[in-house]
Amino acid sequence: MENMHTPVIEVKQVHKSFKTVHAVQGLNLTIGKGEFVALLGPNGAGKTTLVEMIEGIRHPDKGEIRIMGKTWKHHEDELRHLIGLSLQETRFTDKLRVYETLRLFASFFGLGKERVEEIIELVALEEKRKAFVGNLSGGQRQRLALGISLLNKPKVLLLDEPTTGLDPNARREIWAILRKLKEQAETSMILTTHYMEEAEQLCDYIIIVDHGKVLREGTLEQLLKGEEGEKVIEFSLKDGPETLPPTNGKIGEMQWNGMQRSGKVTVQDMNTQLPEFMEYLQQNRLHLQDMECRRTTLDDLFTTLTGRHLHE
Amino acid sequence: MNNRLSNHQLWQLTLSYSRELLREPGVLFWGIVFPILMSLGLGIAFTQKTDVVRKVAVIDASVDSTSIQHFLLTEAQANPEVAADSFRYSYTIPDKQMGNTTFLFRETDWKEAMVLLKRGQINVILTEQNGKPEYHFDPRNPDAQLTYIKLSGMLNGKVVNTPQDNGEIKPLTLAGTRYIDFLVPGLIAMNAMMSCMWGISYGIIDRRSKKLLRRMVATPMKKTNFLIAFITVRFVMNFIESALLVLVTWLVFGITIQGSIPGLLAIFMAGNLAFAGIAIFVSSHTANTEVGNGLINLVVMPMMVLSGIFFSYHNFPDWSIPVIQKLPLTMLADGIRGIFNEGLGMTDIALPFVILSAIGVFFFSLGLRFFKWH
16 A cells, blocks of 8 residues: 555554464554555454554554554553544443533543534534433444544544444444545544445455455455456346356356355456356256346455355 | 533543432432431331230140130130131230330140241240140240240239339430441441442443443543542442431431541541442452452452441350451441440541551552453
């Protein structure tokens, strides 16, 4: 990744193990000012462990982490002022109101009412300012958590699965807040997620991790332009057989799931290969139930790399 | 309020804990109303001398004409409204000073009498052998002993009545000698312990389990401010609870503080400090509220039983008393009791004050060393 200035976050050869698990195995990461980076991977990929090490909550067994050139060991106080974060699951005090909760956290940074008002507006909780935290919906709670992480206008924002478990609307509301932040280009962000859509929508750079290692990284375009075809035909067949007859090789690589009677073809050129595919079906007297042509996605890429889906 | 103070994290932390506490109706009930109700209930039960009822089972009284049956039929009153298989006969020994004693008799068989005895409804079983009454009771039960003494006296026709106001009995109704005087200081001490242990320990463990603790220390919040605010709110709360308890029992029972008020405040503070320290220590590591429950009970239960909150610990075996007296709750309860009832001053409570404070500081620093913030 190219950086115009000194990197905001530098992670070098970081390892972290727990009793039986190698959670993070030699990860490297460099993030510049204003960049939004997604750590994409299934549950248990090591995303949270990595983020918690960057947050200074855990210490790496090996390797080095620097934030704006500073380390947790020597500059903890300064770094606490620089970063904003939202943990995967935090339950704020139910019996405090939204305003009071923000006021409490603002006081930790020496900030007052003015900043709290700005945040309430930013995360669109004006109507809920007097509501008890215990009475908020999941989306409102996450907006509050995000608001708290933005109180100190952080140079580095670390969000651990900020939209997991939210409905699509609530998710989009969070995205809108983050896009606004991106426009200001003052904050660098790392976001962990297992929603590829989230990574695609918000981040300049995507790092796919699994079992504590980087599988692939790059911009969305770079990732999807690989040995992998650019388009995918997904189809299902009426009374489809257990196995399909072999293709003539012109169609592209075909995957078939006999149990679900559905399959996937990756194609380079839709104009020539789609008619070839239709002809193949006709020749073998196979009848389509359903068909969809689409771009390859990160999930396709992940499946190719690991044989699993992101959500598994 | 000026902005610098109201934006200060210590103030905001204190404010948020107070709000949390006051918004929990249960906290107010268990912290304030319940101890007052308990003191009223126990105070009334043990302070007002009402008639004493002693129930006795009589075996086979109806078989032939015995002296017991003679007594029941001639001396005692039979209540026709009460069923024959219940406590039908009664006999009252009037006594103005110690309260009347009423004996209730029930005719029954051995089997039934044993059941009644096991259930604690009676403590003496009366039979007759060769024209002489026999008394069956547990000789180690003082209450049964007293029933026996009074009952045998009555049946022998000797001590039917206590001498009427002959000046032999001088009732002690001085403040400081009644049960309520014993109870209220104990309740204050117990409240301090319970409130610190449950309020502070449970509060911290709960925050840890909700990952709130971890979220808070990921900011520039000072960890000491977090703990100071927690402890301060508890102290203030405990003080208000105790003050209300004293106020109500003063109004109702006229209890008084005979000793030094500054001394009382000092020992109260030291006791709170001791329990706050222990609470921090207990909650230093676990994030599991059920484990926390167990740990808190482990600390609280033995002291509740041993420290003489409701009844004097001098009933425990002699060898155990020096140990019991060194428990923090005993030290606090004895200190407060001494000031309330014996008129102790500052110098008298200096030693427990120092020991309790030291316990607090010791466990606080130990807890802080092991404290798991993440």
